[in-house]
Amino acid sequence: MTERGVWEEFFDAHAPVYEENVFTRNTLAEADFLVEELSLQPEASILDVGCGTGRHAIELARRGYAVTGIDLSSGMLSRAEAAAAAAGVNVHWVRADATRFALPGAYDGAICLCEGAFGLLGRADDPIEQPLSILRNISRSLKPMAKAVLTVLNGAAMFRKFTNADVAEGRFDPLALVESSEYPPREGLPPVGVRERGFVPTELRLLVRLAGMSAVSLWGGTAGNWGRRALDLDEIEIMVVARKASGPPAGGESR
Ligand SMILES: C[S@@+](CC[C@H](N)C(=O)[O-])C[C@H]1O[C@@H](n2cnc3c(N)ncnc32)[C@H](O)[C@@H]1O
Numbered sequence: 001m002t003e004r005g006v007w008e009e010f011f012d013a014h015a016p017v018y019e020e021n022v023f024t025r026n027t028l029a030e031a032d033f034l035v036e037e038l039s040l041q042p043e044a045s046i047l048d049v050g051c052g053t054g055r056h057a058i059e060l061a062r063r064g065y066a067v068t069g070i071d072l073s074s075g076m077l078s079r080a081e082a083a084a085a086a087a088g089v090n091v092h093w094v095r096a097d098a099t100r101f102a103l104p105g106a107y108d109g110a111i112c113l114c115e116g117a118f119g120l121l122g123r124a125d126d127p128i129e130q131p132l133s134i135l136r137n138i139s140r141s142l143k144p145m146a147k148a149v150l151t152v153l154n155g156a157a158m159f160r161k162f163t164n165a166d167v168a169e170g171r172f173d174p175l176a177l178v179e180s181s182e183y184p185p186r187e188g189l190p191p192v193g194v195r196e197r198g199f200v201p202t203e204l205r206l207l208v209r210l211a212g213m214s215a216v217s218l219w220g221g222t223a224g225n226w227g228r229r230a231l232d233l234d235e236i237e238i239m240v241v242a243r244k245a246s247g248p249p250a251g252g253e254s255r
Contacts, residue, residue: 005072005122010192011052012075013185018053019079023114023223030113031059033226037241038109038147040065047107047141049098049134050116054080054091061089068092070101072117099130102137110138110148114223114237118152119197127176127197135211135242142244148213150240151221153179155198156233201231204240213242 004012011018018024034056040046044065048057051069053076061067061084069091071077077093084091094101098117112118118131131152138148155177162172162179172179177198182191199207205215220231221239231238 006192006194007117007120007122008072008074010183010185010194011071011073013189013192015053015073015075015079017186018076019055024053024055026224026226027055027059030223030226031056031063034060034109034111034149035063037149038111040109044108045106047103047110047138048116049101049110049112049138050114050118050120051080051093052076052114052116054083054093056111056113057091058084058087058089061091062087066092068094068103068107070094070096070098072097098137099125099133100137102140104140105143107141108143108146110142110146112138112148112150114151115153115196116150118150119199121178121195121197125195127178131197131199132207132210135207135213139211139213139244142213144244144246147216147241147243150242151223151226151237152204152240153196153198154231154233154235154238155200155203156231157235158198160234199238201238204238208240208242213244215240216243217241 042064046060046065046067048067048069051057051071054069057067057069074095077095081093118134121130158179166172167174170180179196182193184191201218208215219239220229220235221237222235
C-alpha cells in the first residue's frame with residue numbers, strides 16, 4: 001500500500017468538520033462571481049482543482065455547468081459525492097493529485113480555491129515545482145483563451161506576521177516562503193505537521209507565464225471577502241485570474 005501524503009491524511013480526518021469552517025459560508029456569492037469572471041457560456045465545462053467537499057463544483061453543476069472535481073482526499077470526495085447526490089446534480093469526481101492530473105484542452109474554465117492543492121506541499125514537494133506543475137496542468141486542461149481563478153496564500157502577510165524567532169525555530173522559511181505548522185485535523189486527534197506556501201504577486205505572474213497563461217488580474221482574495229479590489233498586505237489570500245494563451249507558450253510546448 002502506498003503511504004498517504006500529509007495533506008491526504010489531514011483532509012481525510014478533517015472532512016467531517018470541513019464545512020464548519022467559517023470561510024466556507026460564501027459559496028453562492030462566490031459561484032456568482034466565478035460565473036462572471038470566467039465568462040462562462042451556458043453548459044460550459046469547468047475543472048475544480050482541490051475541490052474538497054465540492055461546495056463550488058456542486059453549486060456550479062446546479063447552474064447547468066459540466067463540472068469535474070479533483071481532489072487527493074477520498075474523505076473529502078466521499079462527502080462531495082454524498083452532497084451532490086443530495087442536491088440531485090451530476091459532477092465527475094476524480095481522486096487525483098493535482099500535480100499529475102490534466103485532461104488536455106477539455107475545459108472552458110478552471111478554479112482552484114481556498115488554496116485547493118496550490119502550495120499545500122507534500123513531504124517531498126519542491127516549493128517552486130509543486131505550484132508550477134499545478135498551473136501547467138490547469139493550463140493544459142483549458143481550451144485556448146479560457147480562464148482560471150485561483151485563491152492562494154498571501155506571502156506578504158506571512159512576511160509581516162512571522163518574526164526572526166519564527167525563522168530560527170523553523171516555523172517559517174523566508175527563502176521558500178513556507179510556513180510549517182501542526183494542526184489536529186479534528187478535535188481529539190493528534191496534530192499533523194503540514195507545510196503551506198505563500199506567494200507574492202510578481203512571482204504569481206511569472207509562474208502563470210511559465211505555465212503558458214497570462215495573469216489578467218491579481219486581487220485581494222480572502223474567502224468571505226472576494227471582490228475586484230486591491231490586495232491588503234495583511235490578508236490571508238490573493239486571487240489570481242489567469243487566461244490561457246491562444247497558442248503554445250513561447251519557447252516550446254507547455255508540460
Ligand atoms: C482548503 S481545501 C479547499 C477545498 C475547496 N476548494 C473549497 O474552496 O472549499 C483544500 C483541498 O485541496 C486538496 N488537496 C491538497 N493537496 C492536493 C493535491 N496535491 N491534489 C489534489 N487535491 C489536493 C485537499 O484534499 C483539500 O480537499
